[in-house]
Amino acid sequence: xxxxxxxxxxxxxxxxxxxxxxxxxxxxxxxxxxxxxxxxxxxxxxxxxxxxxxxxxxxxxxxxxxxxxxxxxxxxxxxxxxxxxxxxxxxxxxxxxxxxxxxxxxxxxxxxxxxxxxxxxxxxxxxxxxxxxxxxxxxxxxxxxxxxxxxxxxxxxxxxxxxxxxxxxxxxxxxxxxxxxxxxxxxxxxxxxxxxxxxxxxxxxxxxxxxxxxxxxxxxxxxxxxxxxxxxxxxxxxxxxxxxxxxxxxxxxxxxxxxxxxxxxxxxxxxx
Numbered sequence: 001x002x003x004x005x006x007x008x009x010x011x012x013x014x015x016x017x018x019x020x021x022x023x024x025x026x027x028x029x030x031x032x033x034x035x036x037x038x039x040x041x042x043x044x045x046x047x048x049x050x051x052x053x054x055x056x057x058x059x060x061x062x063x064x065x066x067x068x069x070x071x072x073x074x075x076x077x078x079x080x081x082x083x084x085x086x087x088x089x090x091x092x093x094x095x096x097x098x099x100x101x102x103x104x105x106x107x108x109x110x111x112x113x114x115x116x117x118x119x120x121x122x123x124x125x126x127x128x129x130x131x132x133x134x135x136x137x138x139x140x141x142x143x144x145x146x147x148x149x150x151x152x153x154x155x156x157x158x159x160x161x162x163x164x165x166x167x168x169x170x171x172x173x174x175x176x177x178x179x180x181x182x183x184x185x186x187x188x189x190x191x192x193x194x195x196x197x198x199x200x201x202x203x204x205x206x207x208x209x210x211x212x213x214x215x216x217x218x219x220x221x222x223x224x225x226x227x228x229x230x231x232x233x234x235x236x237x238x239x240x241x242x243x244x245x246x247x248x249x250x251x252x253x254x255x256x257x258x259x260x261x262x263x264x265x266x267x268x269x270x271x272x
Contacts, residue, residue, distance in 0.1 A: 027056035035106055037126035043093040051085040058110040063088060066105040099129030100223030103214050105170045119172040123212055123227055135159040138228035140213050145200055146235045153194040153213050153228055157186045166216045172209050174202040203234040
């Protein structure tokens with residue numbers, strides 16, 4: 001297929017992490033990622049610029065491009081000091097069946113001064129040949145969790161035809177989602193809400209993660225890729241969403257105490 005006037009799409013996503021250094025001094029790593037994807041006859045040229053706008057260095061910085069069914073690591077960037085930027089170029093050969101809008105995800109791995117691992121996500125969009133306007137409106141709600149929680153994706157169809165949606169939730173490595181991919185058939189003009197259970201595995205208290213869902217579908221010979229984004233904040237334990245495990249444990253403890261009290265009341269004193 002010949003590319004005709006494929007525009008260059010630039011998207012900047014900001015990701016903030018609040019952390020403690022190994023010396024115990026509070027600091028901030030704030031990575032701003034600006035990604036540009038340019039389709040060419042030979043493939044897709046991806047340019048990435050990442051700037052540390054915090055006051056702590058990010059170490060062992062490595063980028064990973066996430067495509068459907070595969071991933072590609074870029075050369076390691078090493079350290080990004082506060083106020084410094086780093087640029088990386090990479091070429092891939094994605095498979096396109098239809099013209100339209102497409103997307104992929106960029107996962108950035110890095111550590112703090114104490115070598116505690118972190119990760120940050122940002123989306124990359126581009127057009128292959130001609131494209132058409134989006135046929136859905138989507139929203140992903142912000143969430144604060146301490147252990148477990150649920151992210152809810154709202155979808156509204158703008159089409160007069162049925163849409164078969166393929167949705168994927170993208171999260172940093174510190175957050176687990178057992179089933180990040182969902183398929184949904186959206187009726188003409190209909191609405192839907194998809195839920196994604198999430199669990200904090202390694203996010204530090206006060207960390208704030210940019211998360212997003214990519215929604216892909218086809219209609220009338222064109223491919224569409226849309227996005228809904230949100231922030232997921234890790235609160236101190238006991239704030240935000242209470243863990244179901246903690247709720248269940250508390251319930252069992254309470255039931256045990258009630259049983260113990262009732263059993264003691266039913267006892268009769270032994271004769272002297």
